[in-house]
Amino acid sequence: MDLLPEPPSANSNPAVYETPIAFSNPGIVVSPNAVQSASPSSVPSRYENQKRRDWNTFCQYLRNHRPPLSLGMCSGAHVLEFLRYLDQFGKTKVHNQPCPFFGLVNPPAPCPCPLRQAWGSLDALVGRLRAAYEENGGKPETNPFGARAVRLYLREVRDFQSKARGVSYEKKRKRPKAKDSMMMASPTAASSSSG
Numbered sequence: 001m002d003l004l005p006e007p008p009s010a011n012s013n014p015a016v017y018e019t020p021i022a023f024s025n026p027g028i029v030v031s032p033n034a035v036q037s038a039s040p041s042s043v044p045s046r047y048e049n050q051k052r053r054d055w056n057t058f059c060q061y062l063r064n065h066r067p068p069l070s071l072g073m074c075s076g077a078h079v080l081e082f083l084r085y086l087d088q089f090g091k092t093k094v095h096n097q098p099c100p101f102f103g104l105v106n107p108p109a110p111c112p113c114p115l116r117q118a119w120g121s122l123d124a125l126v127g128r129l130r131a132a133y134e135e136n137g138g139k140p141e142t143n144p145f146g147a148r149a150v151r152l153y154l155r156e157v158r159d160f161q162s163k164a165r166g167v168s169y170e171k172k173r174k175r176p177k178a179k180d181s182m183m184m185a186s187p188t189a190a191s192s193s194s195g
């Protein structure tokens with residue numbers, strides 16, 4: 001089931017709207033089962049689209065898996081396999097330990113370190129797939145995306161990438177990073193004194 005993309009308005013005639021659904025229909029009561037995000041054009045949200053794409057990708061991965069895997073057989077270990085498989089499509093340079101640029105946000109030169117999926121992408125992806133799994137009939141108790149191994153893996157990736165790239169995902173450290181205040185304006189600049 002693909003979404004119909006909005007046709008490019010080559011024949012631009014903004015006055016002609018064939019289906020003025022949901023545009024101004026305050027009287028319609030949507031049942032609670034229906035999709036919540038009722039945007040004016042009734043297009044599912046970006047998140048929903050992304051979730052569906054991710055889910056399709058995962059299902060395809062399962063189909064191509066050798067030996068074949070069904071959803072029901074899928075465990076956290078398979079999710080980890082999937083996440084590692086996705087690394088080959090990653091766009092985030094993650095430096096290895098011996099690389100001289102380890103820990104630099106903007107390395108001055110290229111290096112042979114691999115591109116990976118950024119932790120933030122993986123984390124969001126797992127969240128979407130976790131939801132999709134249950135929306136597709138999976139039981140929460142057996143949800144492989146909620147497996148402990150997956151959580152641990154994500155944490156490892158986060159920790160390693162934050163070191164390798166000099167990016168801190170958490171504000172645990174005491175040292176204030178006064179280095180690059182131009183680039184990354186942190187949303188909570190107010191330093192609450194904790195100590």
Ligand SMILES: [Zn+2]
Pocket residue numbers: 094095096099100101102111112113
């Ligand atoms: Zn490197």
